[in-house]
Amino acid sequence: xxxxxxxxxxxxxxxxxRLLPWLAGAALIGFAAGLLxxxxxxxxxxxxxxxxxxxIHVPAAWLGMAGWGLxxxxxxxxxxxxxxxADVAAKAAAPIxxxxxxxxxxxxxxxGRPMWGTYWVWDARLTSVLxxxxxxxxxxxxxxxVEDPSRAARAAAVLALVGAINLPIIKFSxxxxxxxxxxxxxxxxAGPAIxxxxxxxxxxxxxxxxxxxxxxxxxxxxxxxxxxxxxxxxLMQAQAAPGSRP
Amino acid sequence: MSPLVALFVRxxxxxxxxxxxxxxxxxxxxxxxxxxPFAIGPDLALLGRIGPAILWLGALLASLLxxxxxxxxxxxxxxxxxxxxxxxxxxLAVAAKALAHWMTTGLPLVAATPLLGLFxxxxxxxxxxxxxxxxxxxxxxTFIGLIGAALSVALRRGGLLLAVLVLPLTVPVLIFGVAxxxxxxxxxxxxxxxxxxxxxxxxxxxxxxxFAAAAALRHGME
Numbered sequence: 001x002x003x004x005x006x007x008x009x010x011x012x013x014x015x016x017x018r019l020l021p022w023l024a025g026a027a028l029i030g031f032a033a034g035l036l037x038x039x040x041x042x043x044x045x046x047x048x049x050x051x052x053x054x055x056i057h058v059p060a061a062w063l064g065m066a067g068w069g070l071x072x073x074x075x076x077x078x079x080x081x082x083x084x085x086a087d088v089a090a091k092a093a094a095p096i097x098x099x100x101x102x103x104x105x106x107x108x109x110x111x112g113r114p115m116w117g118t119y120w121v122w123d124a125r126l127t128s129v130l131x132x133x134x135x136x137x138x139x140x141x142x143x144x145x146v147e148d149p150s151r152a153a154r155a156a157a158v159l160a161l162v163g164a165i166n167l168p169i170i171k172f173s174x175x176x177x178x179x180x181x182x183x184x185x186x187x188x189x190a191g192p193a194i195x196x197x198x199x200x201x202x203x204x205x206x207x208x209x210x211x212x213x214x215x216x217x218x219x220x221x222x223x224x225x226x227x228x229x230x231x232x233x234x235l236m237q238a239q240a241a242p243g244s245r246p
Numbered sequence: 247m248s249p250l251v252a253l254f255v256r257x258x259x260x261x262x263x264x265x266x267x268x269x270x271x272x273x274x275x276x277x278x279x280x281x282x283p284f285a286i287g288p289d290l291a292l293l294g295r296i297g298p299a300i301l302w303l304g305a306l307l308a309s310l311l312x313x314x315x316x317x318x319x320x321x322x323x324x325x326x327x328x329x330x331x332x333x334x335x336x337x338l339a340v341a342a343k344a345l346a347h348w349m350t351t352g353l354p355l356v357a358a359t360p361l362l363g364l365f366x367x368x369x370x371x372x373x374x375x376x377x378x379x380x381x382x383x384x385x386x387x388t389f390i391g392l393i394g395a396a397l398s399v400a401l402r403r404g405g406l407l408l409a410v411l412v413l414p415l416t417v418p419v420l421i422f423g424v425a426x427x428x429x430x431x432x433x434x435x436x437x438x439x440x441x442x443x444x445x446x447x448x449x450x451x452x453x454x455x456x457f458a459a460a461a462a463l464r465h466g467m468e
Contacts, residue, residue, distance in 0.1 A: 079465065138410045142407060142411065145407050151465075154466060155465070159393075162458050
């Protein structure tokens with residue numbers, strides 16, 4: 001099945017129904033494997049067991065940023081290629097990305113209290129991620145305020161593309177500024193700076209989170225398509241009601 | 247007179263005659279600066295330290311509140327449809343409108359800064375520094391706000407949504423504007439570093455804001 005055939009919402013719904021149990025199951029297995037590896041991972045010599053917050057904090061951060069990246073690609077799909085399901089993908093991704101960004105901020109804050117002595121600091125990394133979270137809330141508000149879904153889709157697409165400038169700022173904030181947040185340890189030119197005994201559980205947890213994102217996203221896209229069908233049916237019913245036409 | 251110049255002159259004339267622009271923006275700026283000592287307390291030393299930040303926040307909020315006048319009024323009386331259908335490229339048209347908006351709203355804020363600096367215990371050099379950074383930064387606020395105005399142009403209750411969309415994008419302008427002001431007042435950073443970044447942000451927003459607003463208008467109007 002080519003990607004272009006998925007533009008048909010009914011075909012996508014059929015695929016989603018088949019795919020969703022597998023994605024959910026795979027995510028469960030991924031988390032089971034990941035948590036097992038996390039349990040077996042060594043404690044940090046300085047931070048002790050607290051370092052294991054990283055196995056939730058870092059994947060949540062990656063997925064929060066990936067969510068906005070997905071919205072930007074979907075925005076191109078809406079504005080440039082007029083793909084019928086691109087805006088459904090964007091609308092479905094926004095709350096999930098916002099939730100992961102929020103999880104990243106909260107776990108980071110809880111990690112910062114014992115490690116840095118503070119729940120929050122206004123350094124470049126934390127500030128730019130907070131701005132990302134606010135932009136997520138803004139785009140969700142925009143979706144809900146414009147009533148016509150296709151007009152809302154185009155407006156949200158423009159906003160997603162404008163906000164995409166924040167993603168490289170977040171990524172390179174720890175290099176460009178003096179931050180309390182540590183510099184890049186995994187995605188660097190020189191390769192990961194983490195020992196494999198901690199890198200492997202991190203990657204497995206990241207993959208499990210990715211499967212969770214995919215499952216939630218497919219389910220949310222299915223729900224959005226069904227929601228639009230309900231709206232269309234309600235509109236048709238209102239038009240067919242006696243006395244509604246002059 | 248070319249259509250672009252005519253559009254620019256029209257906007258300036260409307261802003262000056264109809265009001266809701268420069269005058270009330272400066273008045274709001276004044277009120278915000280006046281409210282701050284009530285909230286913080288009259289400690290002059292503290293006010294002097296955070297003076298540039300208060301002035302920048304006041305200018306940001308004053309710019310924000312006048313933004314819905316930029317496009318919504320034209321949408322209501324149908325002029326926006328005419329602008330969209332005209333031969334003049336939409337990007338140039340919105341840029342001309344934004345420029346007129348900045349001249350009638352942003353420039354008065356810059357002009358009011360030295361007086362308001364007095365209320366916040368800023369000496370002449372400090373007020374001048376803040377005014378210079380505002381002069382470089384208020385166009386960025388207008389053009390970034392243009393994006394939000396274009397996105398929310400057809401909404402009836404779009405006012406707060408406009409603020410929610412625009413404010414996260416103006417955070418870098420605010421950061422570097424205040425950094426440049428503080429660099430000029432107390433150092434130790436050289437003034438040039440944050441100031442040139444502020445100018446770069448303004449120039450970038452001139453381009454990004456124009457194109458994003460034109461795209462939003464084109465796709466958003468039925």
